[in-house]
Amino acid sequence: MSRRDQYGIPHDSVITIAGTVGVGKSTMTNALANALQFRTSFEKVEKNPYLDKFYNDFERWSFHLQVYFLAERFKEQKKIFEYGGGFIQDRSIYEDTGIFAKMHYEKGTMNEVDYNTYTNLFDAMVMTPYFPHPDLLIYLEGSFDDIYDRIKERGRPMEQQTPMEYWEEMYNRYENWIDNFNACPVLRLNIADYDVLNDEESIEPILEKIGHFIQQSRKWRSRQLT
Ligand SMILES: Nc1ncnc2c1ncn2[C@@H]1O[C@H](COP(=O)(O)OP(=O)(O)O)[C@@H](O)[C@H]1O
Numbered sequence: 001m002s003r004r005d006q007y008g009i010p011h012d013s014v015i016t017i018a019g020t021v022g023v024g025k026s027t028m029t030n031a032l033a034n035a036l037q038f039r040t041s042f043e044k045v046e047k048n049p050y051l052d053k054f055y056n057d058f059e060r061w062s063f064h065l066q067v068y069f070l071a072e073r074f075k076e077q078k079k080i081f082e083y084g085g086g087f088i089q090d091r092s093i094y095e096d097t098g099i100f101a102k103m104h105y106e107k108g109t110m111n112e113v114d115y116n117t118y119t120n121l122f123d124a125m126v127m128t129p130y131f132p133h134p135d136l137l138i139y140l141e142g143s144f145d146d147i148y149d150r151i152k153e154r155g156r157p158m159e160q161q162t163p164m165e166y167w168e169e170m171y172n173r174y175e176n177w178i179d180n181f182n183a184c185p186v187l188r189l190n191i192a193d194y195d196v197l198n199d200e201e202s203i204e205p206i207l208e209k210i211g212h213f214i215q216q217s218r219k220w221r222s223r224q225l226t
């Protein structure tokens, strides 16, 4: 019996992994996709033509970067839809606007006209009944110190040169954002409670929770339609 069947996780499920930079989203995406034999949808950091420039000059490149991310994530969304689901997605589209664009606007590194243009575009594309929301958003959380250690350990040069205050600000915003998020069901996981890199077994209770959450939310959705 496959792990998918064992835990009652529908083959067409779409699960998105959210959380601040360095918390372990890509690692979790790979682990879940392997366990469930699902496809993956990753952020392609190396191929991003704006990211390096953005870290060198937020004001100059904020708008370009957000539009680029929005287009990339929308294309990924289309791919997921065309395959009929069965995906684990590394970072949700909701974080682009709810965390990044908002933070840069409020900190003064994205101007008001650009922010309004971006949010109008985002709302027109995403916040509509035509945009399929994921079955489940898995939110990864942990202490700031542990997450900051992971950023340093991963060692992406553009992130190393960015002051710690930037990551701290983002960390605090994530905590508030998730408490108010309601676009789809949320499963919160603390990174201190599992280790999918060094302890393979620690994925099992997570799969069990995923099955439970998705079954509940699909029942709820079908009741809404009848
Ligand atoms: N369970 C874990 N234990 C220790 N290190 C981890 C664990 N999960 C991820 N990491 C490490 O933390 C860093 C960030 O993980 P990553 O999955 O790239 O995060 P994100 O995609 O959220 O930015 C990487 O160096 C990764 O190897």
Ligand SMILES: Nc1ncnc2c1ncn2[C@H]1C[C@H](O)[C@@H](COP(=O)(O)O)O1
Binding pocket: 019, 020, 021, 022, 025, 026, 043, 045, 051, 065, 066, 069, 091, 095, 096, 097, 100, 101, 159
């Ligand atoms: N929407 C975004 N705006 C600015 N920066 C972003 C956005 N989405 C991702 N990023 C950055 C943050 C990291 O440096 C890389 C990849 O994120 P990760 O959490 O490591 O997957 O892109």
